[in-house]
Amino acid sequence: MKSGPVSKLISELSRLPSIGEKTATRLAYFILKEPSSYAQALSQAILHAKKTISLCSECFQFTEIDPCSICKNPMRDHTLLCIVEHPSNVFYIEQTRTYQGLYHVLHGVLSPLDEIGPQELKIQELLNRLKTSSQKFHEIVFAINPSIEGETTVTYLVNLLKPLGIKLSQLAHGIPAGGLLEYTDRKTIEKALSNRTEMS
């Protein structure tokens, strides 16, 4: 059973992020055990999603229609732009139902070690968008993960965008909702202190 279709399935599943060979083996045996209908539904869902989903030509989010439902929604604030790293970040922010502006997906962050420079990201597209957009953007919110590469990317973009005279902001860092001080790392407490908010 170490060769043939099962090991092929295990090896394809192992390419998924955070799925090691052991988990992939468990998933493969699960798929084999389930009725054929599941294998069919799963493989069809994979192909169908990949076939029908492409990138929005404005914000570079995954979408079925172009421009995407967010970009072409007149009810949203077309003067507010949120810059994120990955398409999935849009999904997580949308889940909160509190953000009403538009998005711009960079598709990564600057990472010289991985040979990812500005050309590999949707940065030229961002500049074009800011220049040619029918409505002027009043504020750009950075929602980039605070890794070293993420912070480098934000610094790079801030330098690039400052001359345009648009207000720039970033997500607040601080104690997570419901978080206890004793379980919060020093860096977060530091940021929560320096970003403390005045009580009314």
Added chain:
Amino acid sequence: MKSGPVSKLISELSRLPSIGEKTATRLAYFILKEPSSYAQALSQAILHAKKTISLCSECFQFTEIDPCSICKNPMRDHTLLCIVEHPSNVFYIEQTRTYQGLYHVLHGVLSPLDEIGPQELKIQELLNRLKTSSQKFHEIVFAINPSIEGETTVTYLVNLLKPLGIKLSQLAHGIPAGGLLEYTDRKTIEKALSNRTEMS
């Protein structure tokens, strides 16, 4: 993005064991990000494995050919039979390359709460196999996980098989290889003590 092909993909991926909605979302976005060739390879591997793999009519292991390569291998010990719960258990035992006998896969353990009785398992098939096999089995090794249901199943089978006069054994329990006493639970130390082996 919460509706349509992506959420369908997320929901199908969520049915896999130990994959929650958050992990499924991450996997789905990974599949969308990768080139189409990966989506195709993955979905094809799923369908192909499910289509070509069936159960061996002798040991009920997953196999491409019937009887499976283990059952029809004349080099293996056809007098030694190892009883396991799931097809994947065969895979894990085979990895050790130390067992040379045959297998019998029960496809589960007795679990009245889940309405799994002897009829739902390959127990009648086991009895038929023991009675009709051309070669007599000299020993049956139980390699069933030591859950409450697993131990109940072993007790049930031992009572059933005792009259046949075949030697019955089970995998040794004890300290895992390289395991430290201080990290070993009390039950395991207890079993390791009572099953202690004489040093030569």
